[in-house]
Amino acid sequence: MTAPAQAVRIRLSDFTSVPMRAFHATWIAFFLCFFAWFAIAPLMPYVRDELHLTKSQIALANVAAVGVTILARLLIGRLVDQFGPRRTYAGLLFLSSIPVMSIGLAQTYGQFLIFRLLIGVVGASFVLTQAHTSSMFAPNVVGTANAAAAGWGNFGGGVTQMTMPLVIAGVMALGIHEGAWRYAMVLPGVLLIGAGFFYLRTTQDTPAGNYPEARPVGVGAKGSFLAAAKDPRVFLLALAYGACFGVELTVNNNAALYFHDRFGLEPGQAAFIAGIHGAMNLFARALGGIAADRTGIAYGLRGRVVFLSTLLAIEGIALVAFAGSGGLAGAITWLVVFSLFVEMGCGATYAVVPMINRNAVGSVSGIVGAGGNVGAVCFGLLFGGSLAAHEVFLAMGGTALVAGLFCLLIRFSDAQETATRAEIAASLGARDASDAALAPSAAAE
Numbered sequence: 001m002t003a004p005a006q007a008v009r010i011r012l013s014d015f016t017s018v019p020m021r022a023f024h025a026t027w028i029a030f031f032l033c034f035f036a037w038f039a040i041a042p043l044m045p046y047v048r049d050e051l052h053l054t055k056s057q058i059a060l061a062n063v064a065a066v067g068v069t070i071l072a073r074l075l076i077g078r079l080v081d082q083f084g085p086r087r088t089y090a091g092l093l094f095l096s097s098i099p100v101m102s103i104g105l106a107q108t109y110g111q112f113l114i115f116r117l118l119i120g121v122v123g124a125s126f127v128l129t130q131a132h133t134s135s136m137f138a139p140n141v142v143g144t145a146n147a148a149a150a151g152w153g154n155f156g157g158g159v160t161q162m163t164m165p166l167v168i169a170g171v172m173a174l175g176i177h178e179g180a181w182r183y184a185m186v187l188p189g190v191l192l193i194g195a196g197f198f199y200l201r202t203t204q205d206t207p208a209g210n211y212p213e214a215r216p217v218g219v220g221a222k223g224s225f226l227a228a229a230k231d232p233r234v235f236l237l238a239l240a241y242g243a244c245f246g247v248e249l250t251v252n253n254n255a256a257l258y259f260h261d262r263f264g265l266e267p268g269q270a271a272f273i274a275g276i277h278g279a280m281n282l283f284a285r286a287l288g289g290i291a292a293d294r295t296g297i298a299y300g301l302r303g304r305v306v307f308l309s310t311l312l313a314i315e316g317i318a319l320v321a322f323a324g325s326g327g328l329a330g331a332i333t334w335l336v337v338f339s340l341f342v343e344m345g346c347g348a349t350y351a352v353v354p355m356i357n358r359n360a361v362g363s364v365s366g367i368v369g370a371g372g373n374v375g376a377v378c379f380g381l382l383f384g385g386s387l388a389a390h391e392v393f394l395a396m397g398g399t400a401l402v403a404g405l406f407c408l409l410i411r412f413s414d415a416q417e418t419a420t421r422a423e424i425a426a427s428l429g430a431r432d433a434s435d436a437a438l439a440p441s442a443a444a445e
Contacts, residue, residue, distance in 0.1 A: 005018070005019075005206075005207030005208055006019065006135075006136060006137055006138040006207060006427075007019035007020065007136060007137050007138065007141070007145075007207075008137075008138045008140060008141065008427045008428070008430045008431040008434065009141060009431050009434070010023065010137070010141055010144060010145055010148070018136070018204060018207050019136035019137060019207060021202050021203060022132055022133065022136045022203050022204070023133060023136065023137075023145060023148075023149055024202075025198065025199055025202045025203045026089075026128070026129045026132050026133055026149045026153070026203075027129070027148070027149040027150075027152040027153050028195065028198070029089060029093065029125065029129070029153075029195045029198070029199050030125050030126065030129045030149065030150065030152075030153025030154075030156070031152060031153045031155060031156040031159075032093075032156060032188070032191045032192055032194075032195045033093070033096070033122045033123070033125040033126075033153065033156070033192070033195075034153055034154055034155070034156030034157045034160070034278075035156035035157075035159060035160045035163075035188055035191065036096065036097075036100045036119070036122055036160075036188035036189065036191065036192050037065070037119060037120070037122050037123055037156075037157070038156075038157050038160050038161070038252050038253070038278075039100070039160045039164050039184075039185060039187075039188040040103060040116070040119075040164075040181075040185065041062075041160070041161065041252060041253055041256060042160065042161045042162075042164045042165055042256050042267070042271035042274070042275075043164055043165075043168060043181040043184065043185075044058060044256065044257060045256075045257070045260060045267040046168070046180070046181045046267070047112070047181055050178075050179065050181075051106070051108070051109055051112060053109060053112075055384065056384045057109055057113075058257070058384075059380055059381070059383045059384025059385075060113065060384060061112060061113050061116045062116075062250075062253040062254065062380050062383070063376075063377050063380035063381055063384070064113055064116050064117040064120060065116045065117065065119055065120040065123075065253070066120055066123065066249050066250075066253070066373045066376035066377055066380060067117075067120065067373065067376075067377045067380075068117050068118070068120040068121060069120045069121065069123035069124060069370070069373040070370040070373045070374055070377070071370075072120070072121045072123065072124035073123070073124045073126070073127050073366045073367075073369040073370040073373065074366050074367065074370050075124070075366075076088065076092065076124040076127045076128060076362075076366060077127050077131070077225070077362045077363045077364075077365055077366015077367065077369070078225050078362070078363060078366065079362075080127065080128055080131045080132075080362040080366075081131075081219055081224055081225070081360060081361075081362035081363055082211075083211055083212075084205035084206075084210060084211030084212075084215065085128045085131055085132040085135075085203075085205055086132075086199065086200065086203050086204060086205050086210060086211075087200075087211075088128060089125065089128040089132070089196075089199050089203075090196045090197075090199045090200045091196075092121070092122065092124060092125055092128065093122075093125070093192045093193070093195050093196035093199065094192070094193060094196045095121070096119070096121055096122035096125075096192055097189040097190070097192035097193045097196075098118075098189070099115050099118035099119045099121075100119055100122070100185060100188050100189040100192060101185060101186050101188075101189030101190070102115055102189075103115035103116065103119065103182075103185055104179075104181070104182030104183065104184075104185045104186065105182070122192070123373065124369075125153075126150065126153075126365075126369050126372075127362065127365045127366045127369045129146075129149050129150055129153060130146050130149075130150060130350055130353065130361075130365045130369070131361055131362040131365050132203070132205075133145045133146050133149045134146060134353075134354045134361045134365070135205070135206050135207075135216075135361070136206075136207060138423070138427035138430070139354075139355075139420060139423045139424050139427055140293065140297065140424045140427035140428050140431065141293060141427070142293070142351070142354050143289040143290075143292045143293040143296065143304070143347070143348075143350065143351025143352075143354075144286065144289045144290045144293050144351075145289070146289055146347070146350040146351065146353075146354070147285045147286045147287075147288055147289020147290070147292075147346070147347030147348075147350060147351065148285070148286035148289060150285055150346065150347070150350065151281040151282070151283070151284065151285025151286045151288075151289075151343060151346075151347060152281065152282065152285075152286070153281075154248070154278060154281035154285060154343070154346075155278060155279060155281040155282045156278070157248070157252045157277075157278030157281070158275040158276065158277060158278025158279030158280070158281065158282075159275070159278070159279070160188070160275075160278075161252070161255075161256060161271045161272070161274050161275030161278060162271065162272055162275040162279070164184060164271075165267065165268045165271050165272075167184045167187055168180050168181055168184045169268075171183045171184050216359075218358075218359035219359055219360070219361070219362075224357075224359055224360040224363055225360065225363040227357060227359075227360055227363075228356075228357055228360040228363035228364045228367055229363070229367060231356060231357065231364075233356055233410045233411070234356060234364055234367050234368060235367070235371070236406055236407060236409055236410050237349055237352060237353060237356070237364075237368045237371070237407075237410070238367055238368045238370065238371025238372075238374070239371060239403050239406055239407075240308060240312060240345070240349050240371075240403050240404075240406070240407050241346070241349050241368050241369065241371045241372040241375070242371045242372055242373075242374050242375025242376075242378075242399075242403070243312055243315075243316075243345075243375060243396075243399050243400040243402075243403035243404075244311075244312065244315060244342050244343075244345035244346045244349065244372070244400070244403075245342075245346050245349075245369075245372030245373075245375065245376070246371075246372050246373065246374065246375020246376040246377075246378070246379060246396075247315070247319070247338075247342050247375065247376075247379065247396050247400065248277070248278075248342050248343065248346065248372075249372065249373065249375075249376035250375075250376050250379040250380055250383070250392075250396065251274075251277050251339075251342075252274075252277065252278055253376075253380065254380075254383055254389070255270075255273075255274030255277055255335075256270045256271045256274040257270070258270075258274075258389050259273050259274060259328075259331070261389075262331075262389065262390075263328045263331070265328075273332060273335070276332070276335060276336060276339065277335060277339045277342075280336070280339045280340060280343055281343050284339065284340050284342075284343035284344050284347075285343040285344065285346050285347040286347060287344055287347065288311065288343065288344030288345060288346065288347025288348040288351070289347035289348065289350065289351050290347075291307065291344070291348070292304050292307055292308070292347065292348040292351030292352070293351055295307045296351065296420075296424070297424055297428075300412075300417050300420070300421060301352075301355055301412040301416065301417055301420055302411075302412065302417070304348070304351055304352050304355070305352060305407060305408065305410045306408070307348055308345065308348040308349060308351075308352060308404075308407050309404045309405070309407040309408050310404070311341050311344050311345040311348055311404075312341075312345050312400050312401070312403050312404030312407065313400070313401055313404040313405075314341045315338055315341035315342050315345055315397075315400045315404075316397045316398065316399070316400035316401035316404065317397070317401070318334055318337040318338035318341060318397070319334075319338045319393055319394070319396050319397030319400060320394055320397035320398070321334045321337070321338075322334035322335060322337075322338050322393055322397075323390045323391070323393035323394040323397060324390070324394075338397075345400075346372075349368065350365075350368075352410070353365055353368055355412070355416070355420060375399070379392060379395070379396055379399075382395060
């Protein structure tokens, strides 16, 4: 049965209940993590000129930033099951601030590459975000909660594309022109430190309290990670996530340079257009989670899977169209379309993840999340190879189509379907009872 203390509804104006405090804290922290993770991307035209970087060196640095996150997400998934999200998240925020601010000290490509690699560890924050919201919300809204928290966090990837050029302009306005990007990178590092203290102060691990006392029975038990790793459904979801979140990371890293080089735009203009992709997380990922939850209520766990498969297929078609766009207007139009389905696919994936293994949500989240970064590494390597950028986008579209087909192999037992339907029915009943209890007081007002 669903734990009574789990929230059965998302009330955005609620900043006092334990689940909603966790919800707001997770998306704010993740927003700042994403902001810091990709803060250097819109500044790359300046970094490239100052450090004399080649195309392959830029691609390798981008791959490093998302590649190390594979290992970090696997490790964090295990740690969150063992120690809880509160302390683990705060620790990650504090540690990640160091390379974010220190990248400005890089004088050679080798030094820049090392800092870019270390910054990638902050991407493990996604696993913490998903594990924390999964523990706070009931099955009828868990997909929505996961998608909204992650989507508003991913929105930081769009905001950083639009904001960091303004930050560097502000630094230049102070009279600092040479190496202005170095000073600009101090801001995201300071924000991470503030987020760490904020997280410790405002959240707890579960509705019932903090680990280890309030750790749910079975969660973090010996063998939970191994159980997740042995489940083929986890790796099918990892493939799906590689085809949507892997695309998202790759676009965040390369879109500004793509529009700058292909259409001759100024760095600020190119970064603003590239920011559209990440900015759509303000609603698109949440939309995917909401639609997946409603599909799940109507058609069960299988319905969630079919919905995810459909999103990936449409994403693939839109990416192919984007790759073939020779004009700026067409490229922007298809950027908006494929971004919508990329981010809805991310949300729909994590509407399925909590249903796989309730005793190893952190481990499942970590493995699937790592799959997103595996996709980003593969696509990033293609950008550093002999293929033209539009050919890489074409390859990403084909990958999304294939991943959509493989998703259809994900199955749930009759027992799982029945148990989940019972949990959802109980959650909906609790929600309706809560609404009925609030109705008289609302009428009195």
